[in-house]
Amino acid sequence: MEPIKVLVVDDEPNIRDLLSTSLRFAGFSVHAVGNGVDAISAAEKGNPDIILLDVQLPGLDGFSITKKIRSMGMDIPILFLTAKDQTENKVLGLTVGGDDYMTKPFSLDEIVARINAILRRSRQVETEDAVLEVGEVRINQDAHEVFVNGNEVDLSPTEYKLLRFLMSNANRVLTKAQILDHVWEYDFNGEMGIVESYVSYIRKKLDPLTAEPVIQTKRGVGYMFKSTK
Amino acid sequence: MEPIKVLVVDDEPNIRDLLSTSLRFAGFSVHAVGNGVDAISAAEKGNPDIILLDVQLPGLDGFSITKKIRSMGMDIPILFLTAKDQTENKVLGLTVGGDDYMTKPFSLDEIVARINAILRRSRQVETEDAVLEVGEVRINQDAHEVFVNGNEVDLSPTEYKLLRFLMSNANRVLTKAQILDHVWEYDFNGEMGIVESYVSYIRKKLDPLTAEPVIQTKRGVGYMFKSTK
DNA sequence: CGAGTTGCTGAGAGATTCCTGATAACCCGT
DNA sequence: ACGGGTTATCAGGAATCTCTCAGCAACTCG
Numbered sequence: 001m002e003p004i005k006v007l008v009v010d011d012e013p014n015i016r017d018l019l020s021t022s023l024r025f026a027g028f029s030v031h032a033v034g035n036g037v038d039a040i041s042a043a044e045k046g047n048p049d050i051i052l053l054d055v056q057l058p059g060l061d062g063f064s065i066t067k068k069i070r071s072m073g074m075d076i077p078i079l080f081l082t083a084k085d086q087t088e089n090k091v092l093g094l095t096v097g098g099d100d101y102m103t104k105p106f107s108l109d110e111i112v113a114r115i116n117a118i119l120r121r122s123r124q125v126e127t128e129d130a131v132l133e134v135g136e137v138r139i140n141q142d143a144h145e146v147f148v149n150g151n152e153v154d155l156s157p158t159e160y161k162l163l164r165f166l167m168s169n170a171n172r173v174l175t176k177a178q179i180l181d182h183v184w185e186y187d188f189n190g191e192m193g194i195v196e197s198y199v200s201y202i203r204k205k206l207d208p209l210t211a212e213p214v215i216q217t218k219r220g221v222g223y224m225f226k227s228t229k
Numbered sequence: 230m231e232p233i234k235v236l237v238v239d240d241e242p243n244i245r246d247l248l249s250t251s252l253r254f255a256g257f258s259v260h261a262v263g264n265g266v267d268a269i270s271a272a273e274k275g276n277p278d279i280i281l282l283d284v285q286l287p288g289l290d291g292f293s294i295t296k297k298i299r300s301m302g303m304d305i306p307i308l309f310l311t312a313k314d315q316t317e318n319k320v321l322g323l324t325v326g327g328d329d330y331m332t333k334p335f336s337l338d339e340i341v342a343r344i345n346a347i348l349r350r351s352r353q354v355e356t357e358d359a360v361l362e363v364g365e366v367r368i369n370q371d372a373h374e375v376f377v378n379g380n381e382v383d384l385s386p387t388e389y390k391l392l393r394f395l396m397s398n399a400n401r402v403l404t405k406a407q408i409l410d411h412v413w414e415y416d417f418n419g420e421m422g423i424v425e426s427y428v429s430y431i432r433k434k435l436d437p438l439t440a441e442p443v444i445q446t447k448r449g450v451g452y453m454f455k456s457t458k
Numbered sequence: 459c460g461a462g463t464t465g466c467t468g469a470g471a472g473a474t475t476c477c478t479g480a481t482a483a484c485c486c487g488t
Numbered sequence: 489a490c491g492g493g494t495t496a497t498c499a500g501g502a503a504t505c506t507c508t509c510a511g512c513a514a515c516t517c518g
Contacts, residue, residue, distance in 0.1 A: 070246035075253050092418065095410045096247060096337060097254035122254065142401045143455075144447050156505055157449035193465090194507060200467055219464070219515065385494055422476095423496060429478060448475065448504070 004125055006115065007048035008032040009039040009065070010081065011057050015104075018186060019052060022108040028115075036060025043069050048076060049125050050115055055082040055091060055101075066094060077118045081106070098122040105185040109165045117141065134170045135227040136210050139163070148209040155205065158183070162198050163206075166215060166225040175222040199223055233354050235344065236277035237261040238268040238294070239310065240286050244333075247415060248281060251337045257344070265289025272298050277305060278354050279344055284311045284330075306351045308343055310335070327351040334414040338394045346370060363399045364456040365439050368392070377438040384434065387412070391427050392435075395444060395454040404451040428452055 006028045010016045016032045023030045031046050033039050036059055043051060051069070055062035066078060080101035082091050091101045098121040100114055119127040120142070132139040138147045144160060146153045155163065165183050166174065176192040184194075199215055207213050216224045235257045239245045245261045252259045260275050262268050265286055272280060280298075284291035291309060298305065309330035327350045329343055348356040349371070361368040367376045373389060375382045384392065394412050395403065405421040413423075428444055436442050445453045 067243065067246065070250055071242055073249070075250055089418070089420065091406060092409055092421070093415060095406050097250045099407075099410075100404060101406055140400075143453060144402050144450055158506070190507065193509085196465060197467080197507075200465095204467085217465070387495070419496065420498095422498085425476065426478080426496075429476095433478090446476070 001126075003027065003029040004050070004119065004127065005029045005031070005046060005048040007039065007042055007046060007051045009034075009036070009051065009057070009062075010054040011035060012054075015054075018108070019111065022182075023112070023115075026112045036062075036065045039065050040068050043074060043076065044072065050119060051076055051078045052111070052115075053078050053080055055080050055094075063090070063094065075122075077122045079111075079114055079118060105187040107161065107183055107185050109161060109182040113141065113161075113164065132164065132167055134167045134225060135214065137163075137167065137206065137214060139167060148206055151209050153205050153209070155202070158198060159202055159205070162195075163202055166223065170225045170227050173218045173222050173224045179222070195223075231354075232256060232258040233279070233348065233356065234258045234260070234275060234277040236268065236271055236275060236280045238263075238265070238280065238286070238291075239283040240264060241283075244283075244310075247337070248340065251340065252344075255341045265291075265294045268294050269297050269301075272303060272305065273301065279347060279351075280305055280307045281340075281344075282307050282309055284309050306347045306353075308340075308347060334416040336390060336412055336414050338411045339390060342370065342390075342393065361393065361396055363396045363454060364443065366392075366396065366435065366443060368396060377435055380438050382434050382438070384431070388427060388431050388434070391424075392431055392454075395452065399454045399456050402447045402451050402453045408452065424452070 004027075006023055008016060008019045008023070008030060010019065010032070011034050013034070016034065020030045020032045031042055031048065033042050036057055039051075039053070039060075042048075053062050053065060057065075062080060069076065069078075075097070077098045078094075080091050080094055080099065081104055082088055082101060084103040088103060095101055098118050100118055102111065102114060116128045117130075119125055120130055130140060130142045132141060136149050139145070140147075141164070146155055146160065146163065162179065162183050165179065176195045179195050180188065180192055199217075203213065203215060206215075212228065214225060216226050218224055233256075235252055237245055237248045237252070237259060239248070239261075240263050242263070245263065249259045249261045260271055260277065262271050265288055268280075268282070268289075271277075282291050282294060286294070295307060298307075306327040309328065311330055311332055313332040327347050329347055331340065331343060345357045346359075348354055349359055359369060359371045361370060365378050368374070369376075370393070375384055375389065375392065390412050391408065394408065405424045408424050409417065409421055428446075432442065432444060435444075441457065443454060445455050447453055
C-alpha cells in the first residue's frame with residue numbers, strides 16, 4: 001500500500017517543519033516547499049494526493065497557485081490555510097470540489113483529521129474510515145457524532161478533539177505535553193492543567209454510560225484511552 | 230457503470246477550470262475546450278452525454294456551434310451559459326428539446342442540479358433520481374417542490390438550493406465556507422453570516438412540521454442535515 | 459504516619475459563536 | 489411606477505465554550 005502523498009506549501013519555516021513532522025508521523029509521505037513556484041513544479045512532478053496551501057504567500061499567492069494547478073488539469077484536493085483575521089474572506093470562492101480551509105493557528109490533530117475527511121470524500125485514495133470505534137465508544141468523524149453504547153453524547157469542539165486524539169491512540173499512554181501539542185492550537189501558551197480539566201469534562205459525560213471508565217490516569221505520566229477487549 | 234461525459238466549452242480559463250473541477254468531483258467525466266472549433270471536434274469524437282456551452286465565444290459563437298452540431302445529426306442536450314445582461318431572447322431560440330440555459334454567475338451546486346435535470350429528461354443515460362428524500366423531508370427536483378411529512382413548504386430560490394445541498398450531503402457536517410462556495414454564486418463576496426441567516430429561514434419554515442429539528446448546528450464546525458434513521 | 463506532589467472538579471469571568479428580528483436595497487411582474 | 493417577494497447586512501442578545509483558579513482528594517515515598 002502506497003503512502004498518501006501530501007504537499008505542504010508555507011513560507012514560514014516553523015509551520016512547514018511543524019506540519020512536515022506531524023504529518024510524517026501520522027503516516028503521510030510529505031514534501032514541503034516555501035513558495036508558489038516550487039509548489040507548482042512539485043505538484044506537477046510529485047503528483048500529490050492533497051495539497052496544504054497557505055493562502056498568504058509572498059510572491060505568487062495561494063489564489064494564483066490554485067488557478068495554475070487547476071489549469072494544468074490536476075484535480076488535487078486542496079486544504080487552504082489562512083489567518084483568522086479579515087483575510088479569512090479571501091478564501092471564499094476557493095473551496096470547490098472537496099476542498100476545505102482551516103484558520104491559523106490550527107491544531108495538528110485537526111489538520112490530520114481534515115486531510116482524512118477530504119480524502120474520504122474525494123476518495124481518490126483509500127484512507128481511514130469515517131467511524132472510529134474503540135470499546136464502547138464510537139465516533140462518526142463525518143458527522144462529528146459520539147456514541148457510547150448507542151447513546152449519543154454531546155461534546156464541545158475541544159472535548160471532541162481531545163477524545164478523538166485519545167481514541168486514535170488507544171491503549172497507549174499520552175503525556176499531557178503530547179496532548180497539548182496535538183489537540184490545542186500550536187500557539188497555545190496556557191498551562192497543562194487544562195488537559196486535566198477537559199479529561200474531567202469528558203469523563204463526566206461518558207462514564208455514566210460505560211461499564212468502566214474509558215480514560216485511565218497514569219499518574220506521573222499522562223492519560224490513556226483503554227479498550228476493554 | 231460508465232461515467233456520464235460532459236463537454237465544457239468556455240473561453241475563460243477560470244470558469245473552465247471551476248466547472249471541470251466541480252463536475253469531476255460530482256462524478257462526471259469532463260472534457261473542457263476553449264473555442265468553437267475544438268468544441269465541434271470534441272463533440273464529434275468524444276460523444277459526450279451533454280454539452281455546457283458558453284454563448285458568448287470569440288470566433289465561432291454558441292449559435293453557430295449549436296447549428297453545426299445539430300446538423301451533424303447529434304442529438305446531444307445542451308446547457309447554455311450566458312451573461313445576465315445579455316439579451317436572453319437570443320438563447321431562447323436555441324433551447325430546443327431538452328436544452329436549458331443558465332446565467333453567469335451561477336452556483337456550482339445549481340450547475341450539477343441542472344445537468345442532472347436535463348439528463349433526466351433526455352433519458353439517454355441513467356442519472357440521479359428526481360426525488361431526494363431524507364428523513365421527513367422530500368424534494369422533487371423537477372418541480373422544485375418541498376414536502377415535510379406530506380405538507381408542501383414554500384421556499385425561496387436560495388432557501389431551496391441551500392436545503393438541497395444540505396440534504397444531498399445528509400449526515401455530514403459542512404463548513405460555512407463549503408456551503409457558501411457551493412450554494413451561492415461563484416462571485417459572491419459577502420460574509421459567511423448569510424449562511425446563518427438562511428439556515429434560520431429554513432428552520433422557521435420546516436421545524437414546525439417535523440418531529441425534531443432537521444438542521445443541526447455543529448458549533449465551531451458548520452451545519453448538518455440529520456436523518457433520523 | 460506525615461509531608462509533598464499530583465490529579466480532580468466546581469465555580470466563574472471573559473470570549474466566542476450563533477440566532478434572529480429589523481431594515482434597506484434589489485429584482486420582477488403587473 | 490408600484491407592490492410583493494427576495495437577498496444581504498447588521499446589531500443585540502442568547503447560548504455555549506474556553507481557560508484559569510482554588511480547594512480538596514488521592515497518591516507516593518521517606
